[in-house]
Amino acid sequence: MTYSSGQLLLFFGLIALGTLITRALPFLLFPEKKEIPKYIKYLADILPFTIIGLLVVYCLKDVTLNRTPYALPEFISILAIIVLHLWKKNTLLSIGGGSLLYMLLVQNIFV
Amino acid sequence: MNSNKAVLRAALPLTIPVFTGFIVLGAAYGILMDSKGFSLFWILFTSLFIYAGSMQFVAVALISAGFDPIGAFFMTLMVNARHLFYxxxxxxxxxxxxxxxxxxIFSLTDETxxxxxxxEPPEGIDRKRFMFFISVFIQGYWVTGSLLGGVLGSMFKFNTKGIDFVLTALFVVIFINQWQSTKNHIPALIGILGAILCRIIFGPADFIIPSMIFILLMVTILKRPMERRGFK
Incomplete structure (x- = not known):
């Protein structure tokens, strides 16, 4: 560690501030007393259904399809999660099983 | 008014999936911070005040690359722009x-x-406290996990390769649940296909904002048919 406490405070503080801005902005733009426009209400209802897909892709953004291991660990593990979840409907089992399988694959098979 | 205990009993079980994910992922973050020489104080500080899983991992990479707080600030706005939708x-x-x-508002992470x-809170359960407990628990898991990682990391050596897949798994499961909860799959498809398309065109570092614009455009164009068909 070559940084002073003051430097770290500034660095992490600005990241905290940036994060807070992205979270608070909609609430600052549409305070409670103001009627929320119809269009924004529509967005509020529909966006949750679109954003989870974006988050899945965001998690997988660094996989590459054109060289080894051709995203195989991700593909196999996600397939396992889907099958497990449709079969057992147990969230914990699906997440735990899929993650353990993935770690097994990237640590032992697709090293 | 119901007792805090009743609200607790309603909220706690719902947070268990995130509990697993955040203890494990928080620990991975703590181990990473420890390996870069950060003390428990900074692990606690970042998990308490930044409290944004993926951004905290990015922050470690940024500070390891050199001291550029202004650059880090703008990077944060980009990476976390998705919060605007939340x-x-x-x-x-x-x-x-x-x-x-x-x-x-402060604690509105992806998982929360x-x-x-x-x-939805069960009947008779106070919605305000129900939501508040969920948010507090989840941050509690994250802080606990990251401190645990900091302590364990200084004691043992781990092979944590692939541990961050817990988050992917969580979102895949939420995606399936959401998919099954509605007959109209167009919004879900817009999200996932739009993001894949933008990832291919703009690359891994710059695709979030284009994806958000794409999603906004598509749902705006499809407003009438979506409202007519219903999507909830």
Whole structure:
């Protein structure tokens, strides 16, 4: 560690501030007393259904399809999660099983 | 008014999936911070005040690359721009919740958001406290996990390769649940296909904002048919 406490405070503080801005902005733009426009209400209802897909892709953004291991660990593990979840409907089992399988694959098979 | 205990009993079980994910992922973050020479103080500080899983991992990479706080600030706005969607979606749910509102907004992570928008309090349970408990628990898991990682990391050596897949798994499961909860799959398809398309065109570092613009455009164009068909 070559940084002073003051430097770290500034660095992490600005990241905290940036994060807070992205979270608070909609609430600052549409305070409670103001009627929320119809269009924004529509967005509020529909966006949750679109954003989870974006988050899945965001998690997988660094996989590459054109060289080894051709995203195989991700593909196999996600397939396992889907099958497990449709079969057992147990969230914990699906997440735990899929993650353990993935770690097994990237640590032992697709090293 | 119901007792805190009753609200607790309603909220706690719902947070268990995130519990697993955040203890494990938080620990991975703590181990990473420890390996870069950060003390428990900075692990606690970042998990308490930044409290954004993926951004905290990015922050470690940024500070390891050199001291550029302004660059890091703008990077944060880019990486976390997706939070804008969460805020818009929560305008209604957070209306009139009073003094807990600032904390609810501050703690609106991916996981908290996905949980808050997919669960409803059981009958007779106070909605305000129900939501507040969920958010507090989840941050509690994250802070605990990251401190645990900091302590364990200084004691043992781990092979944590692939551990961050827990988050992917969580979102895949939420995606399946959401998919099964509605007959109209067009919004889900817009999200996932739009993001894949933008990832291919713009690359891994710069695709989030184009994806958000794409999603906004598509749902705006499809507003009439979506409202007619219903999507909830």
């Amino acid at each position: 805020g818009i979606s929560m305008l209604g749910k957070f209306k009139g919740i009073g003094r807990i509102k600032p904390y609810m 958001f996905s949980l808050l928008c997919s669960v």
